[in-house]
Amino acid sequence: MKYITAMVSNVGGRSENQDYCGFREKSHLTCWVAADGLGGHRGGEVASSIATETILNEFEKEPEISAEALVRYIKAAQDAIIIKQEEDPKLFSMRTTVAILIADSKSAIWSHIGDTRLYHFRDGQIIFQTKDHSVPQAMFDAGDITYNQIRQHEDRNRLLRTLGHEGNLRPAVEKDVHIVQPQDSFLLCTDGFWEYVTEIEMEADLARSKIPNNWLDFMSSRVISRAEGKYDNYSAIAIFVQN
Numbered sequence: 001m002k003y004i005t006a007m008v009s010n011v012g013g014r015s016e017n018q019d020y021c022g023f024r025e026k027s028h029l030t031c032w033v034a035a036d037g038l039g040g041h042r043g044g045e046v047a048s049s050i051a052t053e054t055i056l057n058e059f060e061k062e063p064e065i066s067a068e069a070l071v072r073y074i075k076a077a078q079d080a081i082i083i084k085q086e087e088d089p090k091l092f093s094m095r096t097t098v099a100i101l102i103a104d105s106k107s108a109i110w111s112h113i114g115d116t117r118l119y120h121f122r123d124g125q126i127i128f129q130t131k132d133h134s135v136p137q138a139m140f141d142a143g144d145i146t147y148n149q150i151r152q153h154e155d156r157n158r159l160l161r162t163l164g165h166e167g168n169l170r171p172a173v174e175k176d177v178h179i180v181q182p183q184d185s186f187l188l189c190t191d192g193f194w195e196y197v198t199e200i201e202m203e204a205d206l207a208r209s210k211i212p213n214n215w216l217d218f219m220s221s222r223v224i225s226r227a228e229g230k231y232d233n234y235s236a237i238a239i240f241v242q243n
């Protein structure tokens with residue numbers, strides 16, 4: 001099987017893009033990363049780029065599809081961000097979310113921290129999605145709000161876990177690899193993207209897409225038509241699995 005990838009990363013209504021996406025192929029493995037930076041002027045942009053490039057570089061040096069490898073890559077990204085914070089006091093408050101997917105010809109594994117999401121689709125429907133490390137997600141888990149209220153909740157930007165915060169690093173890491181089938185699809189996306197595109201719409205747009213670029217175009221059109229004013233950066237990586 002092979003993986004066909006498309007990416008979009010747009011500044012939205014902001015003055016700078018603090019999202020960062022990328023992927024690398026090495027030794028029959030592929031690693032995809034999407035990140036959303038936080039922390040004031042330049043801080044978020046620096047944090048997301050450091051995290052993404054560090055993870056991809058570590059993957060390239062030691063490509064592996066395992067939970068242990070994911071933890072290793074994320075720890076390296078955390079260390080790199082902390083070092084940069086110490087070098088430049090202006091960047092002390094910078095943080096970033098991140099979602100990572102690693103796959104070979106038959107299986108995949110993933111990890112995330114914050115509210116950048118990963119979705120796994122099969123037969124056109126979502127069979128797995130990550131849970132945000134955020135206040136609204138915690139409220140939904142407690143039964144205080146509905147799932148759709150997460151999207152526009154007043155505390156949606158309050159994150160419980162990020163890279164760049166010293167202390168106990170607690171990324172969500174899949175312990176086991178997942179079998180991948182032909183025609184499966186994956187979507188990694190920042191909150192500026194999924195806030196404006198519901199899961200039902202993701203599935204509907206996937207159904208009418210022949211290539212991942214089509215899928216991203218359909219969903220991006222929804223973001224543009226709905227977002228107003230100084231709306232957030234939006235980024236996504238779409239991946240199609242083919243024979």
